[in-house]
Amino acid sequence: MFEKHPYSILVSQYLQERSFPSTPAYLYDPIRYILSLGGxxxxxxxxxxxxxxxxxxxxxDVLPASCAIEYFHNFSLLHDDIMDKAPLRRGQPxxxxxxxxxxxxxxxxxxxxxxxxxxxxxxxxxxxSLLRVFNxxxxxxxxxxxxxxxxxxxxxxxxxxYLNMIKLKTSVLLGGALKMGAILANASEEQQxxxxxxxxxxxxxxxxxxDFLDVYGDPSSFGKQVGGDILCDKKTxxxxxxxxxxxxxxxESFENLIGTVALSDEVKVAEMKxxxxxxxxDEYSTQLKEQYMQLAYNKLSSIxxxxxxxxxxxxxxxxxxxxxx
Amino acid sequence: MFEKHPYSILVSQYLQERSFPSTPAYLYDPIRYILSLGGxxxxxxxxxxxxxxxxxxxxxDVLPASCAIEYFHNFSLLHDDIMDKAPLRRGQPxxxxxxxxxxxxxxxxxxxxxxxxxxxxxxxxxxxSLLRVFNxxxxxxxxxxxxxxxxxxxxxxxxxxYLNMIKLKTSVLLGGALKMGAILANASEEQQxxxxxxxxxxxxxxxxxxDFLDVYGDPSSFGKQVGGDILCDKKTxxxxxxxxxxxxxxxESFENLIGTVALSDEVKVAEMKxxxxxxxxDEYSTQLKEQYMQLAYNKLSSIxxxxxxxxxxxxxxxxxxxxxx
Numbered sequence: 151m152f153e154k155h156p157y158s159i160l161v162s163q164y165l166q167e168r169s170f171p172s173t174p175a176y177l178y179d180p181i182r183y184i185l186s187l188g189g190x191x192x193x194x195x196x197x198x199x200x201x202x203x204x205x206x207x208x209x210x211d212v213l214p215a216s217c218a219i220e221y222f223h224n225f226s227l228l229h230d231d232i233m234d235k236a237p238l239r240r241g242q243p244x245x246x247x248x249x250x251x252x253x254x255x256x257x258x259x260x261x262x263x264x265x266x267x268x269x270x271x272x273x274x275x276x277x278x279s280l281l282r283v284f285n286x287x288x289x290x291x292x293x294x295x296x297x298x299x300x301x302x303x304x305x306x307x308x309x310x311x312y313l314n315m316i317k318l319k320t321s322v323l324l325g326g327a328l329k330m331g332a333i334l335a336n337a338s339e340e341q342q343x344x345x346x347x348x349x350x351x352x353x354x355x356x357x358x359x360x361d362f363l364d365v366y367g368d369p370s371s372f373g374k375q376v377g378g379d380i381l382c383d384k385k386t387x388x389x390x391x392x393x394x395x396x397x398x399x400x401x402e403s404f405e406n407l408i409g410t411v412a413l414s415d416e417v418k419v420a421e422m423k424x425x426x427x428x429x430x431x432d433e434y435s436t437q438l439k440e441q442y443m444q445l446a447y448n449k450l451s452s453i454x455x456x457x458x459x460x461x462x463x464x465x466x467x468x469x470x471x472x473x474x475x
Numbered sequence: 476m477f478e479k480h481p482y483s484i485l486v487s488q489y490l491q492e493r494s495f496p497s498t499p500a501y502l503y504d505p506i507r508y509i510l511s512l513g514g515x516x517x518x519x520x521x522x523x524x525x526x527x528x529x530x531x532x533x534x535x536d537v538l539p540a541s542c543a544i545e546y547f548h549n550f551s552l553l554h555d556d557i558m559d560k561a562p563l564r565r566g567q568p569x570x571x572x573x574x575x576x577x578x579x580x581x582x583x584x585x586x587x588x589x590x591x592x593x594x595x596x597x598x599x600x601x602x603x604s605l606l607r608v609f610n611x612x613x614x615x616x617x618x619x620x621x622x623x624x625x626x627x628x629x630x631x632x633x634x635x636x637y638l639n640m641i642k643l644k645t646s647v648l649l650g651g652a653l654k655m656g657a658i659l660a661n662a663s664e665e666q667q668x669x670x671x672x673x674x675x676x677x678x679x680x681x682x683x684x685x686d687f688l689d690v691y692g693d694p695s696s697f698g699k700q701v702g703g704d705i706l707c708d709k710k711t712x713x714x715x716x717x718x719x720x721x722x723x724x725x726x727e728s729f730e731n732l733i734g735t736v737a738l739s740d741e742v743k744v745a746e747m748k749x750x751x752x753x754x755x756x757d758e759y760s761t762q763l764k765e766q767y768m769q770l771a772y773n774k775l776s777s778i779x780x781x782x783x784x785x786x787x788x789x790x791x792x793x794x795x796x797x798x799x800x
Contacts, residue, residue, distance in 0.1 A: 174621035229584060233577040252558040252624065255580055259554060260617040262584070266591060267610045270603060277606065278599045285592040292585040296499040299577065 161194045164213045165220065170264075180245045180257035181264070184224050187240040192470070193327045194220040199466065200331025200345050203459050212334050214271035215280055219327045221265035222284070226291055228258040233299065262288075272334070279333050287326035294319025306393055307385050313354065321353025344453050351446035352467055358439040359471060361386035365423060366432065377419035383408055387438065391431040392422075400425060443471060486519040489538045490545065495589075505570045505582035506589070509549050512565040517795070518652045519545040524791065525656025525670050528784050537659050539596035540605055544652045546590035547609070551616055553583040558624065587613075597659065604658050612651035619644025631718055632710050638679065646678025669778050676771035677792055683764040684796060686711035690748060691757065702744035708733055712763065716756040717747075725750060768796060 165185065170178040197216035198209055206212060230236075231244040232254050238244060246254035265284075272280055297315040301307045325346040332342040364379045365388060379386050396404045407413075407422055426432050446467065450460055490510065495503040519541035526537040555561075556569040557579050563569060571579035590609075597605055622640040626632045650671040657667040689704045690713060704711050721729045732738075732747055751757050771792065775785055 171618075174618055174625060176625065177618060177621040229580055233580060251576070255554055255558060256617055256621055256624075259584075259587070260614060262587060263610055263613040263617065266606065267614070270606045270610060274603045277603045278595060281591065281595045281602065281606065285588055285595060288588045289585060289592070292581055292588065293496075293499055293502060296502040296581055299581075300499060300501065 155195065157195045157198045158191055160198065160209060160213065161191050161216060161220070164217055165191075165194075168217065168268075176249065176253050177257050177260055180228070180249055180253055181261050183248065184228055184239070184245055184261075187242055189224075189240065191220060192466075193223050193323060195466070196324060196327040196349065197331040197334075199463055200328040201335045202331075203345070203453070203455060203463060204332050204335035204337040204341065205455070205459075206331070206335035211273050211276075212331060214268045215330045215334060216327075218265045218268040218284065219323070219330070221261055221268060222288060222291075223323065225258050225261040225265060226295070228254055228261065230295060232258075233295070276334055280330055283326050283329050283333065287322050290318045290322045291320075294322075301385050307390055309387070309390055309394065312385065312387060312390050316357040317350060317354055320357055321350045324353040325349035341453060344449050348446050348449040348453075348463070351442045351449065352470065355439045355442035355446060356470055358387055358435055358442065361388055362432070362435050362439065365419075365426070377415070377422075380419050380422045381415055387435045388426055388431050389422075391434055392425055392429055395429045395431065396425065400428060443467075480520065482520045482523045483516055485523065485534060485538065486516050486541060486545070489542055490516075490519075493542065493593075501574065501578050502582055502585055505553070505574055505578055506586050508573065509553055509564070509570055509586075510546075512567055514549075514565065516545060517791075518548050518648060520791070521649060521652040521674065522656040522659075524788055525653040526660045527656075528670070528778070528780060528788060529657050529660035529662040529666065530780070530784075531656070531660035536598050536601075537656060539593045540655045540659060541652075543590045543593040543609065544648070544655070546586055546593060547613060547616075548648065550583050550586040550590060551620070553579055553586065555620060557583075558620070601659055605655055608651050608654050608658065612647050615643045615647045616645075619647075626710050632715055634712070634715055634719065637710065637712060637715050641682040642675060642679055645682055646675045649678040650674035666778060669774050673771050673774040673778075673788070676767045676774065677795070680764045680767035680771060681795055683712055683760055683767065686713055687757070687760050687764065690744075690751070702740070702747075705744050705747045706740055712760045713751055713756050714747075716759055717750055717754055720754045720756065721750065725753060768792075 170181055172178065194216035197219055198212055201209065201212040227239060228245050231239055232246045232251055236244050237247055242248075244254070245257065249257075266281075269280055269284055270277060294315055294317070297311070298319055301312070301315065326349070328349040329342050329346040332345050337345070361379065364386065365377060367376060369376045375381075378384075379389075383389075392404055403421070404425055407418060407425070410418065413421070447464070450463060450467075453460065495506055497503065522541035522544055523534055523537055526534065531537060552564060553570050556564055557571045557576055561569050562572055567573075569579070570582065574582075591606075594605055594609055595602060619640055619642070622636070623644055626637075626640065651674075653674040654667050654671040657670050662670070686704065689711065690702060692701060694701045700706075703709075704714075708714075717729055728746070729750055732743060732750070735743065738746070772789070775788055775792075778785065
């Protein structure tokens with residue numbers, strides 16, 4: 151999708167030039183492994199795009215921070231996969247499956263430190279403010295992951311709590327990546343905040359869309375089992391809204407569907423989709439997504455640079471939101 | 476031992492003034508818990524002592540880095556305890572026992588980020604060089620922990636490999652703490668290196684002494700089961716040297732003792748101690764410890780400040796090495 155984008159190539163080159171010691175092998179092999187699994191490298195690209203948006207010419211100053219963001223993202227995947235007992239990541243065995251939990255814990259720790267090592271390769275005068283943004287985002291991502299795990303054991307989760315969780319777990323990292331690019335380009339604090347808000351709102355919209363596509367997406371292009379979230383009783387925006395709205399007979403149907411093992415997968419997904427339709431939570435989630443998209447676009451529009459400089463970020467946002475022509 | 480030292484009081488006050496959010500409780504409660512278990516706070520004191528050694532007057536500039544070192548130390552204990560399946564830490568249940576592995580992984584991650592957050596509260600001009608030292612130490616501690624785990628599955632471990640492992644796993648953090656104090660006091664790179672080397676060599680001597688005391692210490696003052704390392708077949712300097720030197724009948728005795736469950740604890744410890752005596756590895760390890768002590772003292776002696784300023788660090792080293800009068 152973005153593999154041929156010039157910034158994607160820059161990021162990939164920079165990542166490939168990094169090398170890790172050969173020993174201890176159980177510490178560094180898993181890091182090489184997870185980085186080799188690829189991914190779209192959206193987050194590091196955001197750092198570069200934001201720096202360029204605010205007029206930064208020399209992207210060599212920006213690549214270390216961009217790499218730090220990608221390392222952090224991979225660190226969080228590595229540890230989340232242990233906690234979620236995930237067997238696969240990007241179609242390959244997760245690190246804790248390929249090796250073991252201890253290896254995944256410690257190599258994750260080392261990768262987080264490597265992220266800070268990259269950050270420290272940024273221009274010295276920028277390091278204090280980059281470090282502050284990076285730390286805040288990193289802590290919020292931990293908070294979001296804890297909330298996500300807490301939700302699994304909670305009876306009901308409110309829409310507000312859910313939106314806050316996805317903001318922390320996934321969106322602030324997009325905002326932080328963009329803000330770091332802005333800092334490196336000497337943007338004012340006001341402008342830094344606008345591009346941060348663009349990223350956070352875009353991230354929330356993206357996650358809401360992800361929830362929607364899990365149920366209504368085209369399985370051939372979405373790349374996951376359709377209805378997977380329904381089958382594992384995941385508390386998505388669709389389910390949370392259903393729980394909030396369902397009363398009477400619909401409430402009873404909903405309660406019966408949750409946690410049931412008496413139905414086939416197909417029937418459980420179909421029944422839940424029927425409920426979603428009756429309560430119009432599919433439309434509700436689409437509208438909510440659109441609101442966050444609009445918020446994001448408004449923030450980007452408000453940024454005080456020439457309009458043509460924003461085209462790249464608008465295009466990226468459109469592609470992420472499947473609006474590409 | 477050091478609780479009434481003025482620097483210990485400064486460190487404790489600073490740590491107590493830090494506060495963590497109340498939620499998510501499973502993220503921050505374990506951090507409050509592990510920090511409340513206490514410990515001697517030697518590492519943060521080293522940052523302050525080194526800064527004062529090099530003439531730093533205002534220790535408020537130094538406390539954030541000192542706190543970062545203590546947070547990092549507790550982060551590493553938290554994750555190491557998961558990996559080692561340790562049930563107790565300072566006489567209390569470890570975090571992964573009190574809560575669970577996931578909580579221990581994620582709260583450890585958050586505590587590592589908090590360490591960097593403290594570091595970022597240092598004087599801005601010092602942050603880039605502090606960050607570089609901190610990152611290097613943090614990565615080396617991860618390497619040391621991985622080597623330690625690797626050794627459990629290796630047949631033979633060389634003395635050199637062992638010394639390198641304890642250097643990375645425990646000693647570089649002492650060296651790094653001292654170096655950070657030196658940086659904050661504007662010491663030259665040469666002086667930074669001397670105080671770093673003092674800490675690393677002191678740390679190695681301390682670990683060698685720890686191996687010795689596990690077998691020969693006074694159980695009432697050492698606070699651990701005597702012979703615990705022998706009973707769990709831990710590869711200490713004593714065992715590594717025995718494996719290197721034992722031949723013929725002694726070799727046979729050694730091989731029979733390792734991993735045996737046929738003997739009572741008392742007999743296994745007594746038999747191994749007999750071997751240690753016959754091969755004089757007890758004396759060897761004491762001499763080796765003395766060499767590292769001497770190296771450490773030489774480094775401190777070489778530092779270019781008034782001799783009376785060094786008294787505090789010499790006294791701390793003496794106390795750590797049980798040489799206090």
